[in-house]
Amino acid sequence: MASLNYTRGDFQTDQEVRWCPGCGDYTILASVQKYLAGADMPREKFVFVSGIGCAARFPYYVNTYGMHSIHGRAPAVATGLATARPDLSVWVVGGDGDMMSIGGNHLVHALRRNVNLNILMFNNQIYGLTKGQYSPTSEVGKTTKSSPMGSIDHPFNPMSLALGAEATFVARTLDMDTKHTTEILKAAHEHKGASFVEIYQNCNVFNNHAFIALTGKEERDHNRIFLEHGKPVTFGPDGEHAVILENGEAKIVPTGSVDGSRIVVHDVENLAQAFALSRLSHSPTGPTPLGIFRDSPRATYDEAVSQQIAAAQASKGPGDIDQLIRSLGTWTVG
Amino acid sequence: MASLNYTRGDFQTDQEVRWCPGCGDYTILASVQKYLAGADMPREKFVFVSGIGCAARFPYYVNTYGMHSIHGRAPAVATGLATARPDLSVWVVGGDGDMMSIGGNHLVHALRRNVNLNILMFNNQIYGLTKGQYSPTSEVGKTTKSSPMGSIDHPFNPMSLALGAEATFVARTLDMDTKHTTEILKAAHEHKGASFVEIYQNCNVFNNHAFIALTGKEERDHNRIFLEHGKPVTFGPDGEHAVILENGEAKIVPTGSVDGSRIVVHDVENLAQAFALSRLSHSPTGPTPLGIFRDSPRATYDEAVSQQIAAAQASKGPGDIDQLIRSLGTWTVG
């Protein structure tokens, strides 16, 4: 496809990548660089904006334009950039603390406004850079430096929160599954408007094996529920588990135990159903949906801004400063 | 009931109430004062914390303890107070801008932590105090001082957002309907944990008639969908409209047109269904659910804090500073 034949190398920088060996961030970086190389878009059109955290070091390693901004503010910085420059492809990268703790408000506002951004949240369910405190996605009871007796904060379910904010594109993937990650990156990039992608990312130093249920050889096939538009939601090595709705709630049942017609057929345009599916898991310790929960079109913020400008210019003309400053009426002396 | 026989007057202050005549805030103030008088709780136990805005002037008019804090931070101030003083009944009051714009993050975090607060959001879908700019709940296309060509911000649906944040108590009521307001206040107060109550409030100066569909003599009976736990969701003067679920989505149908068993039976413990119901309306211009969407128990933050302290004291004893500073081992000179 790519008429611009980039290789991954074109998207690598001369900066030494400084994550811990084995950190899930490496895998994600590779997936993103590979995707960009094949995205058939001039490199200079890409901008990566991040906050602060291990994940947020990301822009230094991607040879595009980038800003390593401040903790939590990346979605807001990116909103300004995307609004000013609708011609760019603006990506936001940050950790679960960066985006859901200090940056939670900017995130939900960027989602509701549907600014044309691709937001990647590397969720390792921990504060990595500050050496291991619990985060807004850490499970209750987690003992960390700041919660020696166990965390008492009920965590967010990022999918539920994003859907509650009416994000138009909501998806989840896994660092290890580079193929799936790439599919999701592609869909997110192609979606016009705010795309929110949660990427489960293993922090092998401060929260190792957090996602073992989805990555472990034995466990993974039993726990990965892949959501595919138009397909019935079943999973398990032999599709032996199925998801049905009961009073609007998603339930897992043995596939055989119910009439096939009762099995949920995934519909990325159905917000309520997507929300129900997001409730199937909380912390990813059991069966967990992966894939695109929602992908539904809505006017984007940056487009609307440009349209109003165009409309104003069409009706009033380009604007003349000398006229403007005289618009309140003038009088002459001498 | 009330063994403490307060009257509304006991909860009024000597400060002149300074909202615009006819402002919905007056009605809400009255409802709250009346409820408090009958709540059978010593007046000094109540604390009202607010941010900034017309709504946020509330504490000055309620003769309890109160703090008129700063814009958007009331839920955080209240979190600290409730955590330090679980013996108090802490109420948070603010407008849609105060709580969903600048204060959005503190709100969702207070909700997920389930801090024992009663949060009242007066939603007039406008910035009143600053004289009429659109707010995060204003409808798209609204022309205001800051959106002369119409707002392009897709608004939040406060119920959906709160449910997405897994609030344990989520309800909506209407300034004019004092009876309903009082019921909701009571339920919110009785709920242990964070109670989020959206109160549609008419700003007759900058956004008059925003809720006419729910208050107008002709319209209201056709548009108010009262949610009651355990009851089928029907509405209309003669209950001629009913709500059913189709692939998890709530739909309004003629009551007669469907088998009664298909009509949604409201269940305040069913999060997914509550979310589906929250999607029935966006801006309250048509049929709109009112009442308690969700009321489901979960450990509260302040309790958990106290429990850990109790546990620590039980296991380690009350704590002795002289021992603590020697706990790393000491050595003696001379």
Place this chain on the structure above:
Amino acid sequence: MAEDTATIDETKPDQRNRVIIRFAGDSGDGMQVAGTRFTEASAAFGNDLATFPSFPAEIRAPAGTLPGVSSFQVQIADFDILTPGDEPDVLVAMNPAALKANLGDLRPMGTIVVNHESFDERNLAKAGYESDPLTDGSLNGYKVIEVPMETLTKEAVADTGVSGRDVLRSKNMFALGLMAWLFSRPLEPTETWIRRKFAKKPEVVAANVAALKAGYNFGFTTEATKTSVVEIKPAELPPGEYTTISGNLALAWGLIAASQAAELPLFYGSYPITPASDVLHELSRHKNFGVRTFQAEDEIAAIAATIGAAFGGHLAVTGTSGPGLALKSEALSLAFMTELPMIVINVQRGGPSTGLPTKPEQSDLLFAMYGRHGESPLPIVAAASPSDAYEVAIEAARLALTFMTPVIILSDNNVATGSEPWRLPEPGSLPDLAVQFATQPNSPDGSFLPYLRDADTFARQWAIPGTAGLEHRIGGLEKQEVTGNVSYDPANHQLMTDTRAWKVTNIAQHIPELEVEDPDGADLLVIGWGSSYPAIRAAVQNARRAGHNVARAHLRYLNPFPRNLGDILRSYDRVLVPELNMGQLQRLLRAEYLVDAVGMHKVSAQPFKVSEVEQKIMEMA
């Protein structure tokens, strides 16, 4: 009146504060009563007054028509006056006819308090309006306060027992109450009068008092402010084409002008806050200039988005008031570190905390100077008057774009809501602020070095996303000189800190020297900044007339200071620094130049009175 300093005629230094108000409505609207009551309340306040009532010629002019309009004008001043004045500063218009009949007299930029509920088709027609003046833009030249007086009055008197025609009778009291808020008149005298007058009818008393208070509270609740206007006789102005402008408008227009001069689209990220909101409102009306306004979720998002837009190559601006500037502090430090050009506007109000949102104060100067963690000096310019705000906006843009740095503009309530005649720049006289984005690699090896600096300005190059071959990353961690890579090298941190500081210090070489007005070799220098300008200037002139030798200077640049400031200060025996704070510029001057600058401090929700400054000068001269 005290709030009205701007109404000092600088060309007649002996003149004092004055304002002219006209109540106009249908003959049935009780405007004569409202006017008289306002007059009485002011008299009780110790003002000098002159009034001018005017009634419909015909005894029974049809309601709502021009002939039916009745009005009452009063001029109030803190000095002897003889006439009710010519052009009202404030017009209360109860219906379309009242507006139409009186608008012609209202001074440019004057304030109109209008009962917009009366502007229905019928009344508009009766008044002979083809289109609704409230919406067709024909009132752009004025500050309009729209009030639904009928609804609010009805609601206010609802429980007082009055009914029928009596209900709306109290409308005039509502209007009176609102004026009392705007001009800080006491309500008591009027209340007493009402009680006496309607002693027989308790419900009427209740209704009128309720309406009166409702009007006052409406002003309070909605943080209502009026524009105050500087009166200058044409004869005393230099020849030229003039308009009358308020500070917030001038600021907005100056930004648009700057974006035209720089040939960059304008991005304005802001969150509403009194008294800065009008800049957002005004800019949002001019999308045809390519202006993008972003109403953010809070002030942090506003400045963050502005940083994003600056990175994207726009003339990026964020505006707020004190509490908002506090929230921007951390992100402003990032903007400083990334050395992107942008403008941060702080329209100061009474602090601390929520403070006195509608009152003037200059108490954010030290905050602007030092309100960031770490060593992060920024250029600061301040507007001296409404029209000056236009120039200041353009100059701030010049500094930001030339030196690749955020620049802080300090305005305040007086400048923002005050108005004055403005001699318009010649058409086509915009300065050339055109910028050169980087288009080529700037290193031998063909790579782009984001922190390679211009030898003269120390500015780094502005390479915007979308430019092939110049891909680079910036951020908040300390970075290596030239390459901009993250660097923990000790020596580099010192070097970068010195360079960033030097870049700002060096701006002193690129701004005009300070001019001192010292006609007759004085020993005393009075120096000020921002909106205390008119009061200081008038006071100095008065002092000179009184035979004292006084020098005067005004600082537009607060950081860096003009390069000759030290010499100037040292050349005077005494230096007086009047400011609406507890001595902030004073501290800066003392620390920088070790001169024993004497402060004149005031934070009492009011601008300086000419007389108080004058008196202080007398003491020191």
Place this chain on the structure above:
Amino acid sequence: MAEDTATIDETKPDQRNRVIIRFAGDSGDGMQVAGTRFTEASAAFGNDLATFPSFPAEIRAPAGTLPGVSSFQVQIADFDILTPGDEPDVLVAMNPAALKANLGDLRPMGTIVVNHESFDERNLAKAGYESDPLTDGSLNGYKVIEVPMETLTKEAVADTGVSGRDVLRSKNMFALGLMAWLFSRPLEPTETWIRRKFAKKPEVVAANVAALKAGYNFGFTTEATKTSVVEIKPAELPPGEYTTISGNLALAWGLIAASQAAELPLFYGSYPITPASDVLHELSRHKNFGVRTFQAEDEIAAIAATIGAAFGGHLAVTGTSGPGLALKSEALSLAFMTELPMIVINVQRGGPSTGLPTKPEQSDLLFAMYGRHGESPLPIVAAASPSDAYEVAIEAARLALTFMTPVIILSDNNVATGSEPWRLPEPGSLPDLAVQFATQPNSPDGSFLPYLRDADTFARQWAIPGTAGLEHRIGGLEKQEVTGNVSYDPANHQLMTDTRAWKVTNIAQHIPELEVEDPDGADLLVIGWGSSYPAIRAAVQNARRAGHNVARAHLRYLNPFPRNLGDILRSYDRVLVPELNMGQLQRLLRAEYLVDAVGMHKVSAQPFKVSEVEQKIMEMA
């Protein structure tokens, strides 16, 4: 070493920076190599060194056992040394046996870098540990950096082609890399060595280099810091009971002590940030003292919650570093306005923006002074050394509770992560900070007046929710004196502004006068604040030994200044102010007292070296 100022022996002013490091592991772990390489790299760095290798006695001691432990100790200094030193400051322990065998020698508060993956049952047993020292609290007295060295090394060398036993062989290079980060050693010498040594085996070269860099990057990525320790010979300390304490621990304990002294529960609202996080970590471990720690969603929520807790009657504290203080600015202004007692801790780091998170700097002083909109002066105290932080915390609490005001504590990276011997206060010697909550109405008419003030301290009363009859409302709008009702009255705003300022100024009457150390009547005064204390003190002593007369003073109180400071400054011809910023205290002194204080400025990610301060003193003495 430069990072290690704290290792100045103040009692032997001629002594300089030094540190002792011991690498310990199984004989198979390559500790000798790691040690030698570190030594070489340091030599290349121009340090003086002395080393002490120690091998297992038995040739074939079983792996993982105590006899099998091999270690290499090196002392590095920037002055001549003769011995490898006694107690290591840092111990690298590759397995339980290595830890057990060497822990005894490690100095109190020393740093342990441990490969925690080797702490499985088998190895613990072999080493003769009953319980896991990493979890049973027996290492509380040390700064432990747990590193999964095996996983990380495996991962690091994954693509280098090495396999089998060779994989983990590179572990020692990982350890070496991490030490290189902690002590800012260059990696190059080691890399060169590796390439030469394994020239024949490219994959081994690749593996070792990869591991080396991985170790270095691990330090970088996780913002790893070590504790630096002040060595003081027992003989030179005043008699008493001692422990060795780091600044963050001392701060945490001081807060607990203060809450005990005040008989108030402690509330700590914070959001993690380097280098302040350890205060949160430590406090969260002491819930049995009734301590409530709240890890907020951000710094704004942290201080907001702290304000709520203060309103509720707790000893409320919030702690952060520069960027976090910036975010707290607006809320701190509310705390100031509501006049609630609380403590705000700022553990300063290298700024601006994200800056240099792990490096020391004193560049937030002016920010602490002026970092709020409006006129909002706050008391500021600073910690001079790790143990001083304990006292400072208690003193800050005293001021907050006595004067009903927020108080800012300035600490910094040096104080926070440095350690020193601390002479423990006598058991039961806590001061009495007990507070009296209001319990009764304080007005004749039986109402409660929240802003009625104490005549001596100007403090208002603290009436906490739950107290019947004292219901009241506070907030951020300006309020009427005494009643606390919202007030727009001009005179009242001036009065309240003056009162709030005066309340802080007046604290000078309630703190000790400044003491000057001036043995022999000097003309030159060297004055400092915060963590530059040890360097200044040592430098002054050196200068005196060199025969110069130099006076020295240290400011714990930055606002208000001690009441005698002006007289002191004026009594010296020359005043030198060394600080790790570009002259912030210097500016305050100049503005306040008009003395020509000379600054000595440094922001290069390092504390002062005694020698540089000494030299500057020589120049001026």
